[in-house]
Amino acid sequence: MTDADIRSRLVAAGVDLVEHEGHAAVSLREIARRAGVSHGAPRRYFPTHLDLLSAIAREGYTDLAARVAATVRDGGPDPYDRLLALGRAYLDYAAAHRGMFELMFRHDLLNSGRLGLRDTSLPLFTLLVDLVTEARRPTDAPAPVLAGALWANLHGLAQLWAWGSLQLATGQADDDALLRAALDAHLGHRTSP
Incomplete structure (x- = not known):
């Protein structure tokens, strides 16, 4: 071997x-x-436990990026629909791969510089910024700021949904309405069907 x-x-x-x-x-x-x-x-x-954990988390980012890319590619020409597809893929990944999702976003791993993990995570954010750039209104915050706020919202939805907090607080049986509300809150209410 x-x-x-x-x-x-x-x-x-x-x-x-x-x-x-x-x-x-x-x-x-x-x-x-x-x-x-x-x-x-x-x-x-x-050489360190962080190196191995970073290599494992890198696999998670690779998997998530592939899922997001495929979903966004199939999301159609409308940037809102592609953002919705990205958000759906993100939330679905978080729900189906709970342990990996938590590992991928451990601050100590991302901040350690091990195996370029932060660089592995940035293409997902770049894709989000690109889609937000297409979907944002001219009066909105700069696209990277708006994308950062949307990402924080998506991540919060994923975490709070996993803990059961959002279901309890909102009475929602699935997270689709919350995903759409997050997009609308950051990009304005969608006017097309």
Whole structure:
């Protein structure tokens, strides 16, 4: 087995562990066990725990980016519809991949500079800014500011929905109305059907 194979197996085992048991369950020993390598192998390929966690989170960003790109591409020509598709993909990913979603946005990982994780996350924000640029009104805040506020709103929706807080507070059975309200709040009420 090559070094690249072992590295890939460790990351894949970490992704599986995060997906099934949450990011808090991630330990070097458990990842090594699941990858079928010695318990010392993770340290040979990832000098710190943050390096391994960053490699795992990077897989999450790659997966989310692919899902968002496909969804936005299929969202049609209207920027509002593509933003709606992006938001839907983001919320769906957060709900279906709770552990990975939480790991991906850990501040210590993003701020550590490990494996260029922040650079891996920025293309998603750039796509959001591009769509907001198309959809915004001339009187709105600059597109990056507006996109940042919308992203914060989407992230808050994802977190509060996962905790059950929004269902309790709003009485909503699904998060679609909240997603549309977030877009309308940031981009103005949509006038087309």
